[in-house]
Amino acid sequence: MSHPIRRTAAELADALAAGETTSVELTEAHLARIDAVDVEVHAFLHVDRAGALEQARESDERRAAGRSVGPLDGVPVAVKDVLTTKGLPTTCGSRILENWVPPYDATVVTRLRQAGLPILGKTNMDEFAMGSSTEHSAYGPTRNPWDLDRIPGGSGGGSAAAVAAFEAPFAIGTDTGGSIRQPGAVTGTVGVKPTYGGVSRYGLVALANSLDQAGPVTRTILDAALLHEVIGGHDPLDSTSIDQPVPPLVEAARQGAAGDMKGLRVGVVKELTGEGYQPGVQARFDEAVQLLVDAGAAVVEVSCPHFVHALAAYYLILPSEASSNLAKFDAMRYGLRVYPEGIADPNAEEVMRATRDAGFGDEVKRRIILGTYALSSGYYDAYYGQAQKVRTLISRDFAAAFEAADVLVSPTAPTTAFKLGEKLDDPVAMYLNDIATIPANLAGVPGLSLPSGLAEEDGLPAGFQILAPAMADDRLYRVGAALEAALLDRWGGPLLDSAPALAETPKEAVR
């Protein structure tokens, strides 16, 4: 057997079922990898060594007794630090939640535990998921395993980097405007944002309630389908959860891998290609579309004229919702409390102001102020109200496009990974990274990103995005698996095999 950390989650599940390995062995292998490379990559904010090994032992005991609880029982997973974990710190990448240990599990986490997946730890992220580079984490940036001087995407750069660096077989991310898909694109991994309401948001610390959605972060389409089936489905604790069964995703992925795309109509979104996209990203996209054509798909160009306004609508709706959501950090019930300097007996409001100044980073402050502005009387109609109307127009664009095509495709992000620090103080340039991913969040439709190859100008991974109508998440997996199979055939192996080997920190230097 090749080294367990290089294998897919599906292969690990098979190896467990065949009795070739144990969950403890797999969990130890990944913990050792974290020790070896995470000093450099910094994908994790917290590693739960003891907890993960205990869960692995329990999994092995279940298996020995013939009581395994599902196909992934015993396969370890990493969880983005925006989902609450009982007994494990949950910081959301913010000082304001430093050392906070929630008293309850998010539903996604409950389902991981019920399915027997040991939780390796919590992954780094932009503070409260605001960002596209993970540089806005209060605990320092995550680095891209392809080039440690570059960003791993964001906000879920920790989950994507952990998977790309083989520190975890797969991970959970969350996607509000592209935070699963864009990190996937720039790290050469797979990420899926399910249909809004397809995965419970209970215990997902809200950035923007009407946009947030948790989903799988993996190295293969099949692994994503397996993980998606574990976490998806109705949850009475989330009133926006869809009360319908999740479509058969694993089956769709297996079917798609056979490669027959006859009868499939693929819509290339005119507004999400061409100008503004890095030549190598565009070239890999065009080749991937041709591979789908070769597999029997028909390609049509579709126009979504209002997508050009999606970014503006998003940067009004998101800050508006975020400024309301983050009002709960008031220094009273949980999280940081800072007393202002120079005030002898400060009142609650003064303590709240001092705490929020000390506890929030620049990007969070920018967005809270922007949201406060957009919601203030006199501007509400011009900004927030207009943005909501644009949201309607974007949904109508999707509806029209899905009349002409079964799935829509585009490059996931306009560029490959940029250098750390390059866009840190240029918020608008940072926001443009999400130009192709945001429309899906505004309309609630599902989206998937998979690696399309390396851009020749910098040798870094590019991403291919597939979008489907709401509740048709299975189409993402069918088409994604077909394209993945064709690309693997072309490359002669996984794209991550071309990533440079990471220097390992000697054991003595860790712990």
Next chain:
Amino acid sequence: MPDITRDEVAHLADLARIDLSDAELDHLAPQLAVILDSIRSISEVAAEDIPPTSHPMPLTNVFREDLPRPCLTAEEALSGAPQVEEQRFAVPRILGEDA
């Protein structure tokens, strides 16, 4: 729509209960002006008759049976509190000195 001024940013920060220092205001105010400029076009896009969307999926009210169910214990609920007193959240004074 008018540009956002430094004073306005200070006022908004005040409304959002964030104590921004002068240095932070100098840093953030121009950035916010640039962000606002980049989203200004929104006001000219949609016509009067377009209905707003607040939520991506068509939703109606969701009800459940009003039955007791397990919840956090007081200790659990207080476990992250900055300060606890007599099984309650202890907070700074809430009224001004002249109240």
